[in-house]
Amino acid sequence: MDTLEIKNLVVEYTSDDETVHAVNGVDMVIPSGKTLGLVGETGAGKTTTALSILNLVPEPQGRIVSGEVFLEGGNILAMGEKQLQAMRGDRVAMIFQDPMTSLNPIQTVGEQIAEGIQLHRKVDAKEALRQAIAMLEMVGIPGDRAMEYPHQFSGGMKQRVVIAIALACRPSLLIADEPTTALDVTIQAQVLKLINELREKEKMSMLMITHDLGIVAEVCDEVAIMYAGRVVEQGTLEDIFDNVRHPYTRGLFDSLPDIENRRTELKPIKGMMPDPTQLPPGCPFHPRCDYARPECGQSMPNARRLSNTHLVRCHLYNHTTEDMLGVKADA
Amino acid sequence: MIEQTAKAYATRKEFYRQFGRKSRGAQMRRRFLKNKTAVIGMILFLLIVITAICAPLIADYKGVAIKQIRSERLQPPSARHWLGVDEMGRDVLARIVHGARISLVVGILAIGVSLLIGGTLGALAGFYSGWVDNVIMRAMDVFLCLPDVLLALAIVASFGTSQVNLIISIGLAFTPKMSRVVRAAVMSVRSNEYVEAARSIGARNGRIILRHVLINCIGPIIVQVTLYVANAILTVSALSFIGLGIQAPTPEWGNMLASGRDYARDAVHIVMAPGLAIFFTILSLNLLGDGLRDTLDPRLKQ
Numbered sequence: 001m002d003t004l005e006i007k008n009l010v011v012e013y014t015s016d017d018e019t020v021h022a023v024n025g026v027d028m029v030i031p032s033g034k035t036l037g038l039v040g041e042t043g044a045g046k047t048t049t050a051l052s053i054l055n056l057v058p059e060p061q062g063r064i065v066s067g068e069v070f071l072e073g074g075n076i077l078a079m080g081e082k083q084l085q086a087m088r089g090d091r092v093a094m095i096f097q098d099p100m101t102s103l104n105p106i107q108t109v110g111e112q113i114a115e116g117i118q119l120h121r122k123v124d125a126k127e128a129l130r131q132a133i134a135m136l137e138m139v140g141i142p143g144d145r146a147m148e149y150p151h152q153f154s155g156g157m158k159q160r161v162v163i164a165i166a167l168a169c170r171p172s173l174l175i176a177d178e179p180t181t182a183l184d185v186t187i188q189a190q191v192l193k194l195i196n197e198l199r200e201k202e203k204m205s206m207l208m209i210t211h212d213l214g215i216v217a218e219v220c221d222e223v224a225i226m227y228a229g230r231v232v233e234q235g236t237l238e239d240i241f242d243n244v245r246h247p248y249t250r251g252l253f254d255s256l257p258d259i260e261n262r263r264t265e266l267k268p269i270k271g272m273m274p275d276p277t278q279l280p281p282g283c284p285f286h287p288r289c290d291y292a293r294p295e296c297g298q299s300m301p302n303a304r305r306l307s308n309t310h311l312v313r314c315h316l317y318n319h320t321t322e323d324m325l326g327v328k329a330d331a
Numbered sequence: 332m333i334e335q336t337a338k339a340y341a342t343r344k345e346f347y348r349q350f351g352r353k354s355r356g357a358q359m360r361r362r363f364l365k366n367k368t369a370v371i372g373m374i375l376f377l378l379i380v381i382t383a384i385c386a387p388l389i390a391d392y393k394g395v396a397i398k399q400i401r402s403e404r405l406q407p408p409s410a411r412h413w414l415g416v417d418e419m420g421r422d423v424l425a426r427i428v429h430g431a432r433i434s435l436v437v438g439i440l441a442i443g444v445s446l447l448i449g450g451t452l453g454a455l456a457g458f459y460s461g462w463v464d465n466v467i468m469r470a471m472d473v474f475l476c477l478p479d480v481l482l483a484l485a486i487v488a489s490f491g492t493s494q495v496n497l498i499i500s501i502g503l504a505f506t507p508k509m510s511r512v513v514r515a516a517v518m519s520v521r522s523n524e525y526v527e528a529a530r531s532i533g534a535r536n537g538r539i540i541l542r543h544v545l546i547n548c549i550g551p552i553i554v555q556v557t558l559y560v561a562n563a564i565l566t567v568s569a570l571s572f573i574g575l576g577i578q579a580p581t582p583e584w585g586n587m588l589a590s591g592r593d594y595a596r597d598a599v600h601i602v603m604a605p606g607l608a609i610f611f612t613i614l615s616l617n618l619l620g621d622g623l624r625d626t627l628d629p630r631l632k633q
Contacts, residue, residue, distance in 0.1 A: 054531055060461055089532030096531075101524040104543050106629055115542075116532040149629040165532065 001073055003173050003205035004030040004053065009067035011048050011057055011229075018277040022048040024229035026067075027303070030173070030222075035199070035206040037216035039252070040226035041273050046209045049226075050175045052077075053207070054092055055084050072172060090120040093166035094175040095195075098182045099158035103150040109161045110136065110146030116168045135164040139194060156187035160194065167198055174199060174206045180215065192219060213256060217241065222309070225249045228274055228284035231303070235310035243323070245312045247291045250325050283315065291316055291324070362626050369622020375615035383431035390425030397421065397580040405598040415600040417591060423604045426582035430605065433577055434584040435612065437498055438564040442509075442556055444502025449509030450552070456510065457517030458540050468514065471507040479504045479562070480569045487575050497576060501563050512555045516548035523547075550624045557616040564609055584608050 011023040023045040030036045038046050051057050053069055055076050069076040071091060079087065093116075096102035104112060113132035117123065123131070133143040139160040141153075150158055159179065166174060176195060180188040196219055199206050208219055216223050217237065224234040225248065233246035244250050251269035258264050271288040274280055280287055286296035296315050303313045306321045316324040363369055382389070390396055399420040406416040414423035449471075456467040474482060479501075486500035520526070521544055529543045568585015570576030577583040584605040591601030 056527070056530060085533045085535060087533070088530070089534075094528075094531045096524055096528055098524060102528045104525045104529070104547070106546055106627065107542070115529070115534065119533050151630045162528075165528070168532075 001032060002029050002070075003032050003034075003072060004028070004207070005068075005070040006049070006053070007068040007070075009049065009052055009069065010065040011045070011052055011067075012063055012065050013061045014063065015061060020276045021279055022062075022229055022276060023052070024279075026226070026229070026231055028224055028231060028234070030205045030207060032172075033203050033205055034221045035208055035219055037220035037223045038207060038209045038226060039211060039213065039216060039223060041211060043273055043276060044226040045229040046226055047177055050094065050177055050207060050209055053173070053175060054088050054094060055079070056088075086120070089116045089171070090169045091171055092173045092175065093169065093171040094177060095159075095162055095166045095179045097178040099155060099162050100182065102162055103158060105150055108147045108149055109153070109164075113146075113161070113164050113168050116165055120169045132164075132168065135168050136161070138167075138198070139164045155183055156191060159183060159187075159191050163191070163195060163198070167202065170202055170204075172204060174204050175209070176206060177209045178211070179208075180212075181210075188215075195219070213252065225252070228276065228279055230284070230313065231311075232285065232314065233310075233312045235307075239307070239310040243310065244325065245306060245310070245317065245323060246314050247289050247316070247325065248285050251288075283313075359626050363622060366622045366625055368618050369625065372615045372618025372620075372622060375611060376619050379431060379612055379615060380435065382428055383435050386428045386432055389428050390422065392425075392429055395422045396425040396429045396582055405594060405601070407598065408600055414604045415598065417587070417601045418594050418598070421582075423587075423601060426587060427584070427604050427608050430582040430584045430587060431608065433494070433581065434564050434567065434609070437494065437501065437567050438560045438612075440498045441501035441563045441566075442505060442559050444499060445505035445509045445559070446552075446556060448502070449506035450513045452506070453510035453513030454517050454540055454545060457514035458521055458536070458544060460518070464514075467510070471510050475507040475511075479508075479566055483566055483570060484573070484575060487570060492575055492578070494577075497567065497570065501566050501570075504566065505559055505563060509555070509559070513548065513552060516551045517544055520544050520547045546627075549627055553620040553624050554617075557613065557620040560616055561609060561613040564612070 006026055006028045009023055009026045013020040013022055026045070026049055028036065028038075038049065040046050048057060048062070052064055052067075053071070053076065055064075055069075057064055064077060067077070071087065076084070076087065103109070110129055110132045113135050114125070114128035117131050118125065118128040121128070121131075129146070133146045136146055137143045141157060141160055141164075145153075150161070153161065159182075163179075174195075179195065180191050183191060192215060195206075198204075206219075208215065210216060220237065222234070222236055223240045224231045225240070225246065226232070227248050233240065233244075233249045235243075240249060244253060248269070251267075254267040255269060257266060269288055274284050274287070280297070282295070282297045282299055283289070283301055286292040289296065293315055301313050301315045301318070303311050304317050305311055306317065386392075400416070401420045403412070403416045404420045405418055406412060408415040412422050412424065414427065417423050417426065452467050452471070456464040477485075483500045483504035486503055487496055490496040490500065517540075526539060526543050529539050534543075565585055567576050567583060568589050571578075571583060571586040572589045577586055587605040588602055588609070591598075591605070595602045
């Protein structure tokens with residue numbers, strides 16, 4: 001059974017005079033034991049999608065307008081508060097972006113890891129603390145540091161603690177929301193390696209949110225590229241890295257520096273992310289797209305299956321599955 | 332797998348013994364004792380409390396504290412009367428010492444009541460925001476329109492005067508202010524990512540409020556509480572002044588301050604003594620509160 005299946009998820013944030021269309025119909029599937037990378041610019045709706053899986057979209061501004069989120073077959077959006085609390089941390093857990101702020105400054109790290117264990121396993125405080133210490137050692141921190149406070153740890157170690165909290169109850173789905181963004185590069189590698197090892201050991205599925213394609217190549221089985229609240233291209237690593245189809249994904253790759261040929265200039269995608277309160281009509285990417293055609297400004301392209309694994313949402317592929325990125329628009 | 336790596340530490344104490352660390356209580360005690368001003372505050376406060384408890388040993392209540400000797404009225408401090416004699420011919424020291432029993436108890440318990448009620452309401456309003464916040468805080472705003480004294484007056488007048496009613500009414504009078512303080516502190520902590528993180532591991536709201544939000548709000552709350560104790564003591568005096576607080580011959584600091592006011596030019600010791608008594612009480616509570624806050628916040632550990 002698939003660990004996670006999201007169908008047509010729509011999430012909005014409303015304030016007094018405007019509506020932010022954060023997620024506009026996202027579909028995704030994470031098969032058991034697999035890792036899906038969710039890639040996109042800041043504001044593309046990645047974190048909102050992740051929070052929807054825990055049904056933790058901040059209320060009252062945020063609202064899940066429609067859609068379904070199935071976790072191991074059960075619809076999360078239909079659960080009551082009690083069921084949700086039982087699910088959070090036990091079956092789905094989240095690693096937050098910034099370890100500096102996601103730990104309670106005045107509780108020891110041991111207590112914070114033990115909290116989740118105590119909430120979901122019927123164990124007393126002693127046993128929870130014992131398991132917390134075991135978790136701490138599993139992420140590579142000596143157990144005798146369990147009674148120290150977060151400020152006594154370095155950034156990388158704090159993120160290890162956050163990972164220990166997330167994994168404490170052996171969730172079947174781990175959501176990692178840019179887990180290495182706040183860390184420096186050498187520590188990033190360690191933390192990624194750790195996440196990967198533990199995930200394989202516990203046979204967890206994972207949703208890896210990132211804007212770093214390097215991380216995706218290293219950690220993920222499949223990739224979904226998000227733009228303006230929609231998945232524009234999705235496929236296996238080979239589909240995305242070797243057979244790019246969507247102009248936006250192409251643009252992302254062109255924005256990466258080429259380590260072998262340092263003289264090449266970067267080709268950033270022109271323009272800016274559209275304002276999510278006023279998305280352009282049709283395909284939201286068309287104002288920035290080199291391949292835009294007349295129909296791109298008029299209608300939203302449907303997601304089209306190019307192969308068993310490869311999905312793309314672009315008018316270029318309405319009549320073909322061939323690579324259209326070599327053919328420039330005439331305009 | 333847990334079983335393989337877990338070491339059996341039966342309790343936290345045992346855990347510390349294993350690793351040669353001091354238990355958390357001992358750590359906190361040490362941190363508190365290292366803080367000089369906090370220790371001074373604590374000693375001062377304990378002295379005041381001990382004085383209040385031992386009042387009958389220091390001065391006889393009937394024989395000295397409320398006995399009026401007309402011939403000695405308004406006498407300045409002397410060897411016989413260390414703090415002088417008041418306008419009715421009563422020994423000021425004896426009255427200060429006995430007054431401590433009432434002022435301390437009423438002041439501290441009243442703020443305790445307001446912290447319990449106002450703190451709870453403020454925490455709920457700050458945490459849930461939205462309509463809960465609106466309902467609670469608009470009700471508090473209505474009460475906030477009335478001066479504390481007037482509010483306490485209305486309550487004590489309808490329940491009758493007794494020490495317990497006085498504590499309750501002053502406590503209720505300070506509830507709106509307290510709820511504002513707690514609400515503001517809670518709102519600033521609520522949006523922290525670790526609160527979201529607690530929710531993401533399935534913690535219930537009650538648990539989040541107590542273990543993650545309130546405990547991080549303790550600093551501003553402690554500071555306000557110590558200041559409000561001073562206000563509460565003065566409110567008692569205001570109520571006593573119009574006959575709804577502590578009744579006439581019973582000594583009480585605010586009362587002494589109020590009645591000595593008319594003689595302040597000729598016999599300054601009459602107002603000086605209770606004024607200083609209130610001052611030192613508040614000072615000690617303030618230093619103590621600051622020290623407690625530093626002790627509870629592990630980030631400040633050297």
